[in-house]
Each structure stands twice: as C-alpha cells, then as structure tokens.
Amino acid sequence: MPKVTYIEHGGASHEAEIAVGENVMRGALYNNVPGIAGECGGALSCATCRCFVDDAWVARVGGPATHEERELLEAAASLDTDEGPARRNVRLSCQISMTDDLDGLVVRLPAKQYA
Amino acid sequence: MTIDPAHPVPPVLPRYAGPNQIPPHIPKGLIRSIGLTTGAEFLASPHDFMAKLHEKQPPIFYDVNDFCNAWQIIKHEDALFALRHPEYFSNEGATPFPRDPDDYFYFIPIEIDPPQHRKYRNIVDPLFSPQGVLRLEGLIRQRARDLLDQFAGTGECEFTTAFGRPLPVSVFLDIMGLPQDMRDTFVQWAVDLLHSQDRETMGKAMRLISAYIKQAIAEKRAKPDDGVVSRIAHAAPDGIPLSDKEVFGFVIFLFIGGLDTVFATLNNIWLWLAQNPERCQEIINRPQDINAIVEELLRRWSVTFSGRVVAKDVELRGVKMKAGDRVTSILPACNFDPEVFPDPLKVDFDRPRKTILAFTVGVHSCMGGHLARLEVKIALQEWLSRIPQFAVKPGRKIEYRPGGVVGPKYLPLVW
Numbered sequence: 390m391p392k393v394t395y396i397e398h399g400g401a402s403h404e405a406e407i408a409v410g411e412n413v414m415r416g417a418l419y420n421n422v423p424g425i426a427g428e429c430g431g432a433l434s435c436a437t438c439r440c441f442v443d444d445a446w447v448a449r450v451g452g453p454a455t456h457e458e459r460e461l462l463e464a465a466a467s468l469d470t471d472e473g474p475a476r477r478n479v480r481l482s483c484q485i486s487m488t489d490d491l492d493g494l495v496v497r498l499p500a501k502q503y504a
Numbered sequence: 505m506t507i508d509p510a511h512p513v514p515p516v517l518p519r520y521a522g523p524n525q526i527p528p529h530i531p532k533g534l535i536r537s538i539g540l541t542t543g544a545e546f547l548a549s550p551h552d553f554m555a556k557l558h559e560k561q562p563p564i565f566y567d568v569n570d571f572c573n574a575w576q577i578i579k580h581e582d583a584l585f586a587l588r589h590p591e592y593f594s595n596e597g598a599t600p601f602p603r604d605p606d607d608y609f610y611f612i613p614i615e616i617d618p619p620q621h622r623k624y625r626n627i628v629d630p631l632f633s634p635q636g637v638l639r640l641e642g643l644i645r646q647r648a649r650d651l652l653d654q655f656a657g658t659g660e661c662e663f664t665t666a667f668g669r670p671l672p673v674s675v676f677l678d679i680m681g682l683p684q685d686m687r688d689t690f691v692q693w694a695v696d697l698l699h700s701q702d703r704e705t706m707g708k709a710m711r712l713i714s715a716y717i718k719q720a721i722a723e724k725r726a727k728p729d730d731g732v733v734s735r736i737a738h739a740a741p742d743g744i745p746l747s748d749k750e751v752f753g754f755v756i757f758l759f760i761g762g763l764d765t766v767f768a769t770l771n772n773i774w775l776w777l778a779q780n781p782e783r784c785q786e787i788i789n790r791p792q793d794i795n796a797i798v799e800e801l802l803r804r805w806s807v808t809f810s811g812r813v814v815a816k817d818v819e820l821r822g823v824k825m826k827a828g829d830r831v832t833s834i835l836p837a838c839n840f841d842p843e844v845f846p847d848p849l850k851v852d853f854d855r856p857r858k859t860i861l862a863f864t865v866g867v868h869s870c871m872g873g874h875l876a877r878l879e880v881k882i883a884l885q886e887w888l889s890r891i892p893q894f895a896v897k898p899g900r901k902i903e904y905r906p907g908g909v910v911g912p913k914y915l916p917l918v919w
C-alpha cells in the first residue's frame with residue numbers, strides 16, 4: 390500500500406499506509422494520527438482536514454479540486470495565518486485520493502483545525 | 505466517569521423535569537418554557553418558530569419542560585464549541601431513549617466519548633464514506649424508480665407512505681445486508697417506535713425490533729457477508745471482538761438514527777417543493793449544482809437536536825454551566841443564525857459554503873451523512889424527472905408531529 394508521512398505542527402512525524410482510493414484525511418483517522426479532525430467525513434463542509442502539501446509533491450497532488458474546496462479553504466484561511474510559507478500549498482486532505490503515484494507523499498498539519 | 509462499553513450499566517445522572525426541579529445555580533433571568541417540539545406555536549410551523557428564537561430569546565437559555573430541563577444553544581458558534589469539546593460536553597448518558605435497566609445497552613457510537621468512540625466509527629466508516637456510498641448509487645436510483653413506477657401515473661399519492669418512508673428503508677436494508685421483504689415491517693416498526701407516543705406500542709415495537717436484530721446478528725455471525733450488520737458482528741478492533749451488547753447497541757442505533765431522520769427530511773423538503781413550483785423548475789434547470797442544492801435544503805430543513813451532559817463546569821458566552829447540567833443544541837436554530845446565514849429562511853442555492861449543522865460537527869457528526877445526502881439527491885432527481893410540478897392536495901391541512909425529529913405527519917400530494 391502507498392505510504393503517507395504526516396508531520397504535525399510541532400514536528401512529530403507519522404507514517405501511515407493508505408489503501409489506493411482512500412483519502413488522506415481517512416488515512417490519518419484510521420491510523421490515529423493527531424492533527425486532522427475530518428469532522429464532516431469528507432462532505433466538503435467543515436475544512437477541519439486541512440494539510441499543507443510538501444513542495445516536492447505539489448505538482449503531483451495538484452491544487453484544490455473543486456470550487457467548493459477553494460471556498461472552504463478561503464473561509465478557513467484566517468486559522469492558518471501563523472503557518473508561514475507552507476500555507477500556499479494548502480489542501481483539504483479529504484479531497485486527496487491515494488494512488489500508487491502518491492506513494493511517499495509528505496503533508497504537514499496545521500497547529501489547529503478550528504478556532 | 506469513563507464507561508466500559510462492553511459492560512453497560514444504566515447512567516446515574518440526575519434528570520430534572522418541570523418547574524420544581526430547577527438547580528439553584530440557574531440564573532432566574534435565563535429560565536424559559538418555550539414549548540420546543542410540543543407547544544402549539546412550535547407545531548404550527550416548527551422551522552419558523554426555531555428561526556424566531558434568535559429574536560425572542562437570549563442566545564443561551566434554560567428551558568424548563570415536563571421531559572428534561574436543559575440549557576438550549578441556538579448560536580452557530582456556540583454549537584460548534586459544544587460539539588467540538590467533548591471534555592466539557594459529554595455524550596455519556598445524553599441520549600434520553602428509554603431502555604430496560606435489567607438488560608441495559610449503550611447506543612453505539614453516539615453514547616461513547618473519545619477516545620473509545622473512534623474504534624467503533626472505524627469499523628463502518630469506510631462503507632459510509634462518500635466513495636463507499638457511491639457504490640450504492642445505481643441501486644438507490646433503481647429503488648426510487650421502482651417506487652415512482654407504482655404511482656407517478658396516478659396523479660396523486662400520500663408522499664410519506666408511497667415514497668418518503670419506503671425509499672430510505674429499502675436503501676437501509678440493502679446497506680445493512682437485510683432482506684427487502686422486511687421493508688414494510690421495518691417501516692411499521694420505525695413508526696411505532698418513534699412516532700406512536702404510546703408507551704405500550706413503543707415497548708412492543710422495541711421488543712420486536714430487538715428480537716429481529718439479535719437473530720440477524722446470529723445469522724451473520726454464522727454466515728458473513730459484506731453488509732453492515734455482518735461487518736459489525738465480526739469486528740475485532742485491536743484483536744478484541746465486540747461483545748454481544750456492543751454489536752446489538754451499534755446495530756439498533758443505526759435503525760433509530762438512520763430512518764426517521766431521513767423520512768422527516770424528505771417530508772419537509774417535498775412540502776416546500778409542493779408550495780414552490782418555481783423552485784422545482786430551478787432545481788431541474790441546474791443539474792450541475794445538485795450538490796449545493798442538497799446542502800442548502802439540508803440547512804433549511806434540518807430536523808433534529810443534539811444532546812450533551814456537562815462533564816465539568818464551563819462558561820459559554822458568559823453563562824456558567826455546571827457538571828451534570830444537560831445541554832441541547834437546537835440544530836435548526838443554529839442553521840438559522842443570521843450572523844452566519846444572512847436572511848436565514850431564504851432557500852438560496854448560491855450561498856457561500858459554510859459548515860451546516862444538520863448532521864452536527866465534531867467526533868459524533870452523523871455517520872450516515874453521505875448516505876443521507878445521496879438519498880436526498882437521487883430522490884430529487886428521479887422524482888422531478890417524472891413529476892416536475894406538484895401541489896399539496898387541496899383542502900388538506902399539514903400537521904406536524906411532536907417530538908425530537910421534526911416533520912409533517914402526512915403529505916398528500918397531487919399533480
């Protein structure tokens with residue numbers, strides 16, 4: 390199974406295997422990775438699954454997939470003002486579906502998912 | 505206190521009801537009796553009533569009633585806080601559904617606090633994820649078409665019995681791995697259990713449902729399949745199989761949480777469509793926006809409430825709550841918070857995307873939310889393609905059902 394590395398805001402790193410077709414938000418929940426809430430279960434309504442895609446992976450992962458994802462990310466942007474430059478690669482992890490191509494993906498997690 | 509889900513015991517939390525049981529720390533100025541879910545004013549037009557709370561009541565007040573005195577939350581922001589802080593707002597003992605104290609069980613996952621809670625959700629979440637429920641799309645569509653075939657040509661139907669109940673029950677049986685010939689029986693049990701308002705009828709329904717579910721669990725244990733009942737029956741998180749009580753409490757909660765809510769949601773939406781034919785046309789004209797349409801309809805017509813028990817003293821918006829107090833988030837009112845959704849009663853498919861509270865947020869946010877969204881979407885698409893315009897049957901008055909799931913009792917339609 391492809392692997393994803395989640396790096397918590399404080400620096401702790403967790404590697405998890407995620408089945409192809411599952412998304413990066415669920416991969417975190419199933420493997421008890423802290424830092425992703427994923428409250429709406431991937432319904433594009435909560436923005437509590439934000440992650441910052443590592444620069445090296447941005448090209449392969451791509452930017453926000455839909456109009457809804459972009460809107461939610463804009464609405465949540467004020468939560469991430471302290472995150473520095475990594476913020477530019479923000480995505481909703483529930484919208485990143487695992488493929489073999491993404492084996493080795495690295496994402497960073499914000500300090501908080503909600504106010 | 506942390507509970508042991510494998511060995512359920514009835515909670516010993518106090519439950520206060522009525523004007524003679526108001527704890528002394530409740531400020532007099534915040535005490536109300538608004539008749540939520542039961543009063544004449546509420547029943548005349550429940551959603552309008554809940555929207556008006558923002559003008560008539562303080563943002564947090566303490567409602568005194570015959571059933572359960574509790575703090576009431578109506579601000580979107582406050583509900584988010586309560587739902588996201590289980591360390592203050594616990595689910596243990598917060599579900600008021602009566603059970604036999606000698607054969608007690610917990611409703612799983614709703615009555616379990618983190619961290620134990622996640623282990624249950626992990627068992628079935630993959631089946632209820634957006635990708636998981638999409639596998640059911642063809643089947644749900646077929647079930648909707650089969651029902652429509654039976655009455656679309658007749659020019660009238662009673663929506664609840666012809667479509668609003670049988671569709672979700674059929675889908676539920678499919679996902680659970682139970683036989684379709686149980687459909688009408690399940691509808692009857694759900695109605696008796698949740699709507700009869702009569703203890704004897706409720707008790708009898710509960711016994712019949714329990715017996716059926718226990719037998720279904722035994723069958724799935726012997727013969728596994730890929731339905732939800734079998735998956736729960738065979739689950740062994742961290743290598744430890746779930747106890748009989750856990751399996752039963754999980755399966756029966758799906759029955760209680762996953763049917764009536766969908767019935768009521770469909771009823772509310774179809775009543776509104778019947779009264780607003782131009783909006784039916786708008787939905788037909790915007791097929792590409794169907795997801796946003798469903799989300800807005802779920803905001804406007806949310807049907808239920810969320811209960812918690814204060815686990816340790818906490819202050820919210822200046823209001824001091826004490827451990828043991830009960831708290832209800834009036835979710836439809838939170839979805840009408842004008843600070844978050846301006847002109848809240850207006851159905852506007854172009855609203856900016858915001859967190860709606862129909863399914864709550866936080867760890868307990870509805871497990872069936874994606875299934876429910878898909879059901880509403882397919883029901884709209886299939887119905888409107890066959891019956892694009894319809895009206896409430898002339899001369900028939902719409903009455904609402906009292907209780908914790910808000911919707912019209914019957915909905916006679918003509919076209």
Ligand code: HEM
Binds near residue numbers: 614807809
């Ligand atoms: C439109 C239809 C539905 C509505 C409005 C609805 C509403 C809700 C709400 C408000 C909650 C959260 C309660 C709380 O936090 O206190 C909830 C939880 C839940 N719902 Fe739904 N629901 C719907 C459909 C379904 C369906 C179809 C299923 C399953 C077949 C389902 C299964 C559940 C479960 C298992 C929980 C508990 C989740 C947990 O505690 O982690 N619901 N639902």
Ligand code: FES
Binds near residue numbers: 481484
């Ligand atoms: S989990 Fe809610 S938007 Fe991703």
